[in-house]
Amino acid sequence: MSDSSKSAQKAPRHNCDTCDVRHKAMCAAVGHEHTDQLQAIVSHRDYSPGQVIFEEGDPADYVFNISDGEVRLYKLLPDGRRQVTGFLTPGDFLGLITESSYAYGAGAIGAVELCCMKLTNLERLLSDIPPVRERLLDMSRDELAAAQEQMLLLGRKTAREKILSFLLYRHKHLDRTDSDASIDLPMSRTDIADYLGLTIETVSRTFTALRDEGLIELPNPHHVIFPDLDAVRDAADAA
Amino acid sequence: MSDSSKSAQKAPRHNCDTCDVRHKAMCAAVGHEHTDQLQAIVSHRDYSPGQVIFEEGDPADYVFNISDGEVRLYKLLPDGRRQVTGFLTPGDFLGLITESSYAYGAGAIGAVELCCMKLTNLERLLSDIPPVRERLLDMSRDELAAAQEQMLLLGRKTAREKILSFLLYRHKHLDRTDSDASIDLPMSRTDIADYLGLTIETVSRTFTALRDEGLIELPNPHHVIFPDLDAVRDAADAA
DNA sequence: AAGATTCATTGAGATGGCTCAATTTGCCGC
């Protein structure tokens, strides 16, 4: 992780003023006149691929913003079955807390950098700078809508529809390199399966089937190219 | 619905001061000194069983609090498949809005009474009385945690586990008449099936199986009695 | 009270996705 950051590091490494995800994060609601207060309460931590950030039920003192990398959220059943409830990307808020402990587990997919904030400091920030609470409410509104959409996927879509919806969601929200019709999938097949309520075998078979139909190209398991995006959209909707 | 309310109606029918769900609703954050402002912006509407309140995508001018009755939230696929994403009970907030329209459809299960508020008035309330936004954020935090739990259920539990989890959730959250180990299920088998990602036949068969095992009693399709609540809890957890 | 309608239950057979098992591929260190 020594040189994984996107820009040169002569300037103070973690500077809220120059943070390139600030506009996407809750911090966007902190006016520049309050940047000092924000800067004073954040610290940063690095995680290596696969590392657990926290487990569901851990007592929660900190909340986080994703600075870099991708994070999986998950819940476990006593026998080990796992449901991945979401993937977080830079700018996303991490740390849903109920009854003083985390409501889900979180783990680094690749190398991850988090911007950490003590819960007590967040609470002070919320009372000092009201727009931050407004911002958090807006963000959780979006999360709630995404959760509803995911319930529709989990409860009512076929394996094929699940995969297609997942790919399109990634394309829409994460890889907006203009008209580039391709996406990265940094997570494993196991993560995808646990996110979509499938097994790795079904995920793999479905990818193969979509490739054989010409709907996608798979130069490697972590990169998908869409030769015809509209055809994928049609296939995702159709009954 | 002429006499469906719980208390006598000599006093003004819809009075925030005497509203019996105020403490559960977002309104709990409105201090008594501000009750007038709240009262001024709410109105009430009745819905009959089965009636649609709004559909997903409808332009959203109003948000609601459930005053009485139970509401189902749902999303539809183009071919008619339906996912019920939640059931709302008195005190719950109704009206998740993204891009100026409702993120889900909503329908009355039995007779329902809603407390209605124009979105613009809610926004004024939020800026006039900051604790209301805090309250809404807390409520959406709980909703988000419930959504995560539901994803675990939809993605990773068996039909039997789904039904048992559903029954226990109802018992925990909705029918706290002390140690009374019984619950009402006002919704249809179709609603339950669409909530749990099953078919009505599987729901019905599973109820029958649980009854035959002695885990539940079913005096009628809308009432469940638990002879041994701990046995149900064990069955819901076990692998 | 009989008929009609809707909802729930039960039965029988079909199937999509799962389980178990074997390869194959890609990656890492030396």
Added chain:
DNA sequence: GCGGCAAATTGAGCCATCTCAATGAATCTT
């Protein structure tokens, strides 16, 4: 470039749940 390991793919058979169909129960209408 070569073993060794983890991840992904592929194959074959199975089973939990679905589909299709019939029956039963409850409610509403007249």
